[in-house]
Amino acid sequence: MAEKTPGLPSWANVSSKRRAHIERVADVVRDWADRLGTSKRERSRWLSAVYYHDAIKDASNAELRKLVPTERYIAALKHGPAAAVLAERFGEYDEGILDAVRYHSIGYAHWDMAGKILYMADYLEPGRKFRSEWREELRDYVVADPDSALFEVARARMKWLVESGWPIPRETLGFWNSIVKGD
């Protein structure tokens, strides 16, 4: 039986700009999987998480609220949990993939590699316009030392979050502490 190639799910609702971002994240992940000698199955898990993660980021706030009725997350943080709800509804049962998608904006202490890879690739994909050289170096660093690269990405994102003055979600704090302690 031919192996299913991960791609955008049938329920995706994305602009062409968003689709281009998702494809760039997928390209980064394919490159890392090749260079890390990742198994086909694991590579496919990582790519499933990539294709789900922003698949309904362009949906209306009302639609996102229907999928994620909690007031806990501001609108910008709802598309991850909402995508996880839809992925599960459409047959995804891999909890590691669902956690990768659900928490991709905020971090999660109990991620497996799918979550960590998505978190790094989403931030390090080459289309983003800040700190291009530093992020390019980090893309190589992921292949040499994924744990240290994850720490660097999380540190940069935490720094930004603190400086923004936004409240820090408890999942983000848990994620940060799990990395610092080397769990």
Ligand SMILES: [Fe+2]
């Ligand atoms: Fe996102």
Ligand SMILES: [Fe+2]
């Ligand atoms: Fe993204």
